[in-house]
Amino acid sequence: MAVKKLLPEEAPKPSFVFSLRVPAPFDFRLTVRKPAGWHWAVPTELFEKDTLFTAARLTNQRLIGLKLRGGRTVEVAAYSKRTLDEAEKTELIDRVRLGLGLDEDIEGFYALAEKDSLIETLKNDLYGMRVGLAGDVFERALLAICLQMVPMQRSNQMMGCLIEKYGENVTADGRLVRYWPAAGRLAAVDPEDMGRACKLGYRAKFINQTAAVLAAGFPDILELKAMSPQAALARLRTLPGIGPYSAQIVSPHMGFPLDIWSARIFHEVMFGSTPKEPRKVIAKVEEAAKRRWGNYLWHVFVYLLHDLPALSKRYKITKLV
DNA sequence: GCGTCCAGGTCTACC
DNA sequence: GGTAGACCTGGACGC
Numbered sequence: 053m054a055v056k057k058l059l060p061e062e063a064p065k066p067s068f069v070f071s072l073r074v075p076a077p078f079d080f081r082l083t084v085r086k087p088a089g090w091h092w093a094v095p096t097e098l099f100e101k102d103t104l105f106t107a108a109r110l111t112n113q114r115l116i117g118l119k120l121r122g123g124r125t126v127e128v129a130a131y132s133k134r135t136l137d138e139a140e141k142t143e144l145i146d147r148v149r150l151g152l153g154l155d156e157d158i159e160g161f162y163a164l165a166e167k168d169s170l171i172e173t174l175k176n177d178l179y180g181m182r183v184g185l186a187g188d189v190f191e192r193a194l195l196a197i198c199l200q201m202v203p204m205q206r207s208n209q210m211m212g213c214l215i216e217k218y219g220e221n222v223t224a225d226g227r228l229v230r231y232w233p234a235a236g237r238l239a240a241v242d243p244e245d246m247g248r249a250c251k252l253g254y255r256a257k258f259i260n261q262t263a264a265v266l267a268a269g270f271p272d273i274l275e276l277k278a279m280s281p282q283a284a285l286a287r288l289r290t291l292p293g294i295g296p297y298s299a300q301i302v303s304p305h306m307g308f309p310l311d312i313w314s315a316r317i318f319h320e321v322m323f324g325s326t327p328k329e330p331r332k333v334i335a336k337v338e339e340a341a342k343r344r345w346g347n348y349l350w351h352v353f354v355y356l357l358h359d360l361p362a363l364s365k366r367y368k369i370t371k372l373v
Numbered sequence: 374g375c376g377t378c379c380a381g382g383t384c385t386a387c388c
Numbered sequence: 389g390g391t392a393g394a395c396c397t398g399g400a401c402g403c
Contacts, residue, residue, distance in 0.1 A: 298383085
């Protein structure tokens with residue numbers, strides 16, 4: 053999509069530079085460029101030579117171009133037309149910290165490998181991959197709503213269209229990245245027009261209404277992180293179109309967002325059989341997973357879904373779509 | 374080529 | 389409180 057390289061003389065200098073030392077174990081590439089192809093902040097971001105060119109939108113709606121260069125210490129350069137003030141710098145640092153999963157208890161997750169062969173496999177295959185959570189509530193809500201009731205291919209079509217038609221351009225060291233639309237932009241769009249343009253179906257109304265709620269004032273991702281997991285989920289579920297599944301996708305707390313696709317995979321891995329009606333085994337899978345992995349459900353979820361090609365050699369896993 | 378089914382949920386009306 | 393049915397769309401599938 054809309055990512056292109058500008059000529060060197062056009063590339064601006066960063067307006068803010070900082071570095072983050074990430075505790076071991078940490079693999080930068082696996083963290084920002086996950087094996088199954090999940091984006092870090094936006095599908096249009098660019099990754100080349102251990103460097104990620106992407107963006108972040110601050111709470112005051114300023115869009116900042118970002119260049120992250122990896123290693124144990126991640127060098128971050130922020131690009132903006134005007135200088136960032138101290139509050140904006142602090143917020144940006146906090147957002148990148150959250151995105152890189154600096155505060156995750158990855159050691160605790162790996163400790164499960166001593167008694168759990170599945171975790172041992174995941175640890176060995178994806179050692180150093182931190183889950184992280186980049187992007188704010190609206191970006192993640194768009195992702196969650198576009199995931200509902202459609203195969204991944206259709207989700208990508210809808211998200212791509214929203215970004216292309218309503219998104220914004222930002223540059224990061226000369227790379228042009230098209231970023232997610234702002235909530236205020238989609239709140240002002242006629243949901244019928246948006247639905248027709250991007251083939252969103254009933255989701256158009258949810259996106260428009262959620263955009264309006266967020267544009268009017270709602271806790272950002274860092275504020276939700278400061279809440280208890282239960283309080284954050286409850287607050288997110290007040291958004292139109294955000295139910296129990298989507299709230300866990302959006303929440304900065306580690307959840308276990310089982311849908312019928314992931315429930316089927318977990319059932320196959322945990323119980324060795326393919327459920328005829330995956331929707332009906334979600335509660336059973338969730339209960340068993342909680343007993344087996346406790347506080348590390350989200351890590352297991354992300355690791356397992358990114359290690360499916362390797363796991364499919366050991367477990368009977370239904371072909372992906 | 375055409376008809377049918379259903380997919381990485383949520384909401385609402387009804388009991 | 390729980391449950392069935394509606395909701396958009398397009399790709400897969402059977403014929």
